[in-house]
Amino acid sequence: MALIAQGLRFLLVGALLIAVDTLLFIGLTALTIDARLANLVSRLCGAALGFLLHGGFTFADEQDPPLWSRAFLRYAILWLGLTAFGALTLGAIAHAMGLRAAWAAKAPLEALLAVASFLLMRRWVFRR
Numbered sequence: 001m002a003l004i005a006q007g008l009r010f011l012l013v014g015a016l017l018i019a020v021d022t023l024l025f026i027g028l029t030a031l032t033i034d035a036r037l038a039n040l041v042s043r044l045c046g047a048a049l050g051f052l053l054h055g056g057f058t059f060a061d062e063q064d065p066p067l068w069s070r071a072f073l074r075y076a077i078l079w080l081g082l083t084a085f086g087a088l089t090l091g092a093i094a095h096a097m098g099l100r101a102a103w104a105a106k107a108p109l110e111a112l113l114a115v116a117s118f119l120l121m122r123r124w125v126f127r128r
Helices: 002-030 035-058 068-097 098-125
Strands: none
Touching: 002 035, 002 098, 035 068, 035 098, 068 098
């Protein structure tokens, strides 16, 4: 039952984070900021919000307070890896197919990264 509840909370928070990330990415690139840098900035903003929401809501345990200090390092490592992959992918798409293609690829790419993120957060980042 915990898996289903966590999965639903993850989807709810994830939808919000994808929207924030994607809108920031589009806004920054529309201001002529390079797609790689825009992706880094938008993901950094999403990561800060995501750490707080996932730690305090998605993977929260009523009997145990959030494990902020232990989880933060693992969260940062996970975020850096996923961000590097996303930035390189979007940069390659923008270079090969143009900015509009990168815009179109942003949300689906982040959705795929979210699946990996959920599994790794559940098993590694916010483990108890």
